[in-house]
Amino acid sequence: MTPAELSRTVLRSVRGAVEERELSVPVPARIVVQPPPRPGCGDYASNVALQLAKPAGRPAREVAEILRKRLAGTAGIDRVEIAGPGFLNFTLGDGALVALVRDVLAQGAAYGDRSAADWPATGRASAGRPGTGARAAVVGEALERIGAAAGRTGRAGGPPALVPVPDDLATLTARLGTDETRWILLRPAAHDPVRVPERPVQREGNPRFRVQYAHARTRALVRNAGDLGFTGEPGDVGAPAAAGSGAEFRPAPASAHALHTLLATHPSVVEAAARLRAPDRLVRHLEATADAFFRWHDDCPPLPVGEQKPLAVHRARLALAEATGTVLANGLRLLGISAPEHL
Template structure:
């Protein structure tokens, strides 16, 4: 993470705090970060809390804590401390340690990784609906809102109305034809203001790469198979930041292994923001598209930085680390499918 990246991360945290009404102050055009002076804490320091304290009518340390809460966990940022009258001090992580922190965070949160308090204090109720697609979308939006700390009331007249393109009359028997999982995907994958794409029953049920739902669920099942196969080979997942993930890569070498690893880790790190945006904008299709992207990145990672040893190769620290990242991807896929009300089988 560069100083410019850190500056943008802090500015984004300030903007989030203002959007969530946790901080009532103008969002600055830019945030300045500086190298910590000798004897200081961390790698970089920032005085934005002191700048915002007066317009926010809060002590600078309180402002700093509000920002700190929203910048913790950003990829590349390790420890965030508040010192003195309200300075924010940052210790940065290198790539390997950043991914290790991400893997531990996902393991600790499980399928609730990405759930949070972005909408805490918000109360939402929806108008009653009967049309099939509106029912499914409303149910999932309610689940997304609760996952972000919002309170969801009973559906009643006068509640918020979701503007959803209805399912054509010819598709009213969608659930009977496709089953619950494929029907829900068909209704949720398109943006609410768009009509669900008619790809035909065969495309939605086909167990092949061209079917996005199958690809997402197969990616999850593959992560679980990797864990089972690793146990049979006598090892389990254990992320080792000192050894990294690039050693012993297949043709393409460590450079490709690093690239596909970074791509997958970046999507996993973005997942909490995607869930918060899907809840805030009432758009569950954002979650479906995120899961598709994670599945694609996982298969690239699987091929470019294989978690299992090949042939007579012995399991190494790199394999254990890759397996830990693969398991993290599987956890995020399962959690996302659960929010959509779609099952995540361990075997396909």
């Protein structure tokens, strides 16, 4: 279940409560759901009950309880909890993770990219108009890609007001390479200065390297699985359940749900980056996705160990790794940065 699908589900619950006179409020045009501000609060959260409390003339937690009862048991939602003054926290079922992985793999390069444009693998920004500078040239080209992906062609405008860098694009590229140059120019918010390193660093302390390495790792997993004779198939990524438990798999760990949330929100991040003319939002999202992938990978190794035979859980984990690689590749392509198969 994506954030957009969850938003529509919550909206239907509000509409149902109004139609059945449990609530007397105007039905909002849309409802915002987003990842919670801290771990342990489910996969998504919404403040819809707080927004409806005043027009309903009822306490927010009372409104939240009405909606919680309506949402409990909804397909794809494992748990709905009320937190604080009336926030609704949603924990998705493992079936939602399976459906998302299947959707990402089915869409491939089109996931988060409505344009289906055949962009070059890396950016081709020129030095730009006189006075625009290296940063404006790279940001402008990235926004063209991101805007097209979000379906906002012709509406994005030029790059925002940027803190310039002293070096020209050719000098930076000669010293750092295309990928590192674009990354350092796109990563800071428009009002923040660019930190130009002396040379590119190919280690995990470099966020650009981590993102590219995460993508390369997903591709290596696919190759290694092929050598072992199996391919990915969306399914339960939790460990096999203990004998006699009555279940086939243990629930997916928190790291899997965290990765799921980042994959699910990728299209909305692309849209926000286009709307706000802020490619740094996509950069940070890719960093978070790569870091979440490594945490999940440590919790749930996708490949069999030792003499172990490939199981259904390995096929499911491989599919999640493939979906992660798809999202990372799509995001890097929109930034004009390569997604290496080997690193």
